[in-house]
Amino acid sequence: MTAADRVRSAVAAVTDPELRRPIGELDMVREISVDGDRARVGIVLTIVGCPAAARIEADVRGAAASVPGIAEVEVEVGVMTPTERKALTEKLRAGRPARHMPFGPDSLTRVILVSSGKGGVGKSTVTANLAVALADQGLSVGLVDADVHGFSIPGLLGIPAGTQPTRIDDLMLPPVAHGVKTISIGMFLRDGESVVAWRGPMLHRTVSQFLTDVFFGDLDVLLIDMPPGTGDIAISIGQLLPHAEVLVVTTPQTAAAEVAIRSGLVARQTGQRVIGVIENMAAYTLPDGTLIDLFGSGGGAAVAEALSEPGAAVPLLASIPLSPALRQGGDAGEPIVGGGTTDAAAATIRELAAALARQGRGLSGRSLPMSIG
Ligand SMILES: Nc1ncnc2c1ncn2[C@@H]1O[C@H](COP(=O)(O)OP(=O)(O)OP(=O)(O)O)[C@@H](O)[C@H]1O
Numbered sequence: 595m596t597a598a599d600r601v602r603s604a605v606a607a608v609t610d611p612e613l614r615r616p617i618g619e620l621d622m623v624r625e626i627s628v629d630g631d632r633a634r635v636g637i638v639l640t641i642v643g644c645p646a647a648a649r650i651e652a653d654v655r656g657a658a659a660s661v662p663g664i665a666e667v668e669v670e671v672g673v674m675t676p677t678e679r680k681a682l683t684e685k686l687r688a689g690r691p692a693r694h695m696p697f698g699p700d701s702l703t704r705v706i707l708v709s710s711g712k713g714g715v716g717k718s719t720v721t722a723n724l725a726v727a728l729a730d731q732g733l734s735v736g737l738v739d740a741d742v743h744g745f746s747i748p749g750l751l752g753i754p755a756g757t758q759p760t761r762i763d764d765l766m767l768p769p770v771a772h773g774v775k776t777i778s779i780g781m782f783l784r785d786g787e788s789v790v791a792w793r794g795p796m797l798h799r800t801v802s803q804f805l806t807d808v809f810f811g812d813l814d815v816l817l818i819d820m821p822p823g824t825g826d827i828a829i830s831i832g833q834l835l836p837h838a839e840v841l842v843v844t845t846p847q848t849a850a851a852e853v854a855i856r857s858g859l860v861a862r863q864t865g866q867r868v869i870g871v872i873e874n875m876a877a878y879t880l881p882d883g884t885l886i887d888l889f890g891s892g893g894g895a896a897v898a899e900a901l902s903e904p905g906a907a908v909p910l911l912a913s914i915p916l917s918p919a920l921r922q923g924g925d926a927g928e929p930i931v932g933g934g935t936t937d938a939a940a941a942t943i944r945e946l947a948a949a950l951a952r953q954g955r956g957l958s959g960r961s962l963p964m965s966i967g
Contacts, residue, residue, distance in 0.1 A: 596628070597628040597633075597661070597663060597664070598626050598627055598628045598633075600661045600662075601626050601628060601633045601635065601658050601661050601664060602618075602623065602626045603618075604657040604658060604660060604661050605617070605618070605623055605626065605635055605637070605654050605657050605658055606618025606619075606623050607657065608650065608653045608654050608657050609653075610622070610646060610650060611646045611649050611650070611770065612646050612760055612767045612769075612770065613686070613767065613809075613811070614770075614811055615811075617637065617650065617654075620682060620685075621678065621681070621682060621685075622637050622638050622639065622640075622650075622674075623635075623636070623637055624636030624637060624638055624670075624672065628664070631663060631664055631665035631666060632664075632665070632666045632667075632668070633658045633659075633661070633664045633666070633667050633668070634667075634668045634670065635654055635655075635658050635667060635668070635669050635670070636669075636670045636672065637650070637651075637654055637669065637670070637671055637672070638671075638672040638673055638674045638678070639671060639672070639673055639674065640673075640674055640679060640682065640760075640762045641673065641674075641679075641760070641761070641762060642673050646760075647671065651669050651671055654669050655667045655669050676763075679762060679763055680763065682762070683762055683763055683764075683765045686765065686809055686811075687765075687809075693806050693807070694806060695802070695805050695806050695834065696805075696806075696810075697805055697816060697835060698837075699836075699837045702812070702814075703736075703812075703813040703814065703815065703816050704814065704815045704816070704839065705815075705816045705818065705835050705837070705838040705839065706815060706816070706817050706818070706838065706839045706840070706841060706869070706950075707817075707818045707820050707831065707835075707838050707839070707840045707841070707861065707866065708720065708721040708724075708817060708818065708819055708820060708840075708841050708843060709820045709822075709828070709840055709841070709842050709843070709857045709858070709861060710820075710822045710842065710843045710844065710854060710857060711822065711823065711842075711844065711850065711851075711852070711853025711854035711855070711856060711857045712822050712823070712850060712853050712854075713743065713744070713822040715822075715843050715844060715845050715850065715854075715874055715875070716843065716845075716874040716875055716914075717741075717819065717820075717822065717843040717874075718739075718741060718744055718746040718747055718750060718819050719746075719750060719874075719920060719921070719924045720843055720872060720874055720914065720943065721737065721747070721817055721819040722737070722746075722747055722750035722751055722774075722819075722924070722929050723920070723923075723929045723930065723931045723940070723943045724817065724931075724943055724946060724947055724950075725737045725751075725772075725774045725776075725817050726751070726772045726773065726774055726929040726931050726932050727931040727943050727944045727946070727947035727948075728814075728815055728817075728947045728950065728951060729772065729773035729774050730773070730931065730932065730944075730947070731947055731948060731951045733814040733815055733951055734775075734811070734812060734813050734814045734815075735773065735774050735775070735813065735814065735815050735816075735817065736768065736774070736775045736776075736777075736810040736813045736815070736816040736817070737751075737774050737775070737776045737777070737816075737817045737818075737819065738777050738778075738804050738805075738816065738817070738818045738819065739776070739777065739778035739779060739780070739819045740779060740801055740804070740818050740819060740820055740821065740827050740831065741779070741819050741820065741821045741822075742779055742792070742797065742821050742827055743821055743822070744819075744821070745778050745779060745780030746924075747776060747778050747819055748769075748771075748776065748778050748780060748781070749924075749927060750924045750927065750929065751771035751772055751774065751776055751927060751929065752771055752772070752926070752927025752928060753769055753771045753776060753778075753927070757769050757781065758781050759777060759781060759808065764807060765807065765809045766807050766808045766809060767808075767809055768808055768809075768810065772929060772932055775810050775811075775813070777804055777808050779800060779801075779804075782800055782803075794826040794829075794830075797826050797827055797830060798826070798830040801827060801830050801831060801834065802830070802834055805834060805835075815950075818831065818835075818838070822857075823853070823857065824856065824857055824860040828857075828860060828861070829864070832860075832861065832863075832864025832865070832866065833864070835866070836864055836865035836866065837865065837866070838866045838867075839866065839867050839868075839869045840858065840861040840862075840866050840867065840868045840869065841868075841869060841870055841871070841872055841911070842854050842857060842858045842861075842868060842870075842871045842872070842897060842901070843871075843872045843873075843874055844871060844872075844873060844874070844893050844894055844897045845873065845874060845875045845889045845893055846873055846875065846876050846877070846889045846890050846891045846892060846893040846894060846913075847889040847890050847893050848890065848892050848893050848896055850893060851893045851896045851897050851900070854871075854893075854897045855897055855900045855901060858871075858897070858900075858901045858908075859901070862901075868901050868908050869908070869911075870898070870908060870909050870910070870911035871894050871897045871898040871901065871908060871909070871910050871911065872894070872910075872911055872912050872913075872914065872946070873893060873894025873895075873897075873910060873912070873913040873914065874914045875888065875889050875914070875915075875916050876889075876891070876894070876913040876914060876915045876916065877891060877915060877916070878915035878916045878917065878938065878939075879915075886916065888916060894910045894913055895910050897910075898910040911946055911949065911950075912942050912943070912945070912946040913942065914939045914942045914943060914946075915938050915939050915942070916939075917930075917937055917938065917939035917940070919935060919937045919939070919940070920937065920939040920940065931943050931944055931947075
């Protein structure tokens with residue numbers, strides 16, 4: 595192997611942070627020459643102003659410099675021609691036609707909708723932390739923020755306001771935050787535009803665009819943060835993903851249970867399967883042992899029981915306690931499940947993620963009895 599070959603194989607292994615594949619596989623490596631201890635490396639990026647450019651260039655420089663005998667590295671960065679880009683998008687689609695929805699019933703990806711009856715029960719906070727915890731389990735995770743009233747997912751994951759998916763022709767690459775490929779309806783709004791004014795067909799088009807034009811790659815799990823209630827988006831997603839699984843988030847307040855039950859029943863009408871209930875904002879214990887029980891108790895169990903059918907029990911999967919740290923992490927864009935915290939809410943969400951990961955896709959047609967927290 596020549597020195598240039600060694601540099602080529604080191605450079606080819608560098609991963610594109612957005613496409614999550616080695617750049618050699620993506621045909622992004624060009625001419626490489628070595629003169630004494632100097633390497634010249636040519637690479638091409640997908641588009642001009644590619645947001646990952648600086649990172650790729652630095653990683654390529656580092657990879658080339660790590661080859662024994664190389665002391666200096668010069669990186670020349672170019673841009674793919676339209677033909678090269680077309681070849682790349684075709685390769686990424688892996689034979690699937692453009693505008694194909696990869697999350698149909700034959701897909702290997704588990705699609706899990708996170709719903710709630712009403713707003714403010716912590717659905718988005720739970721979804722963001724669950725996504726990060728699943729990614730920490732080694733799963734490839736996508737997260738769609740379809741909550742038209744909230745768009746809180748980018749903030750919860752620390753994605754700066756104004757961040758847009760990178761476009762390679764008609765393919766959109768979702769930003770990756772805390773290991774989660776994330777797309778939000780808020781990323782599709784023009785300045786000052788409010789989605790609340792959108793009518794059903796427009797919402798339907800946008801949601802189906804999320805699922806067809808956004809390149810998530812091969813995902814193990816796609817989580818969808820649903821808007822609270824049972825509106826247009828829930829109906830659109832019901833039509834697009836009738837085989838999806840549903841998690842219903844509720845608080846321990848029994849008065850809130852009724853709306854949560856309704857959201858589960860509507861999901862079931864479209865053919866989706868409610869796989870469990872998550873109770874959030876449950877009682878927490880102060881260091882001196884005092885129990886803080888703001889929202890009472892029993893709501894999660896009541897919803898689980900009401901959604902259970904003969905032969906298809908819906909379990910209460912987790913009871914996540916009130917947690918100042920969970921809220922602070924959300925406000926700061928740093929989901930607490932990612933750190934080494936011993937916070938009880940984080941621990942419960944991690945256990946929930948582990949239980950869901952254990953279930954796997956193969957078991958998604960069955961209800962498993964499990965309970966956490
Ligand atoms: N377990 C918890 N302990 C303390 N605060 C929490 C907990 N869960 C969520 N919160 C806080 O409650 C508020 C509402 O949470 P979040 O925005 O996730 O709710 P939501 O159900 O997604 O609401 P919406 O659907 O209206 O966007 C946030 O300030 C969040 O930080």
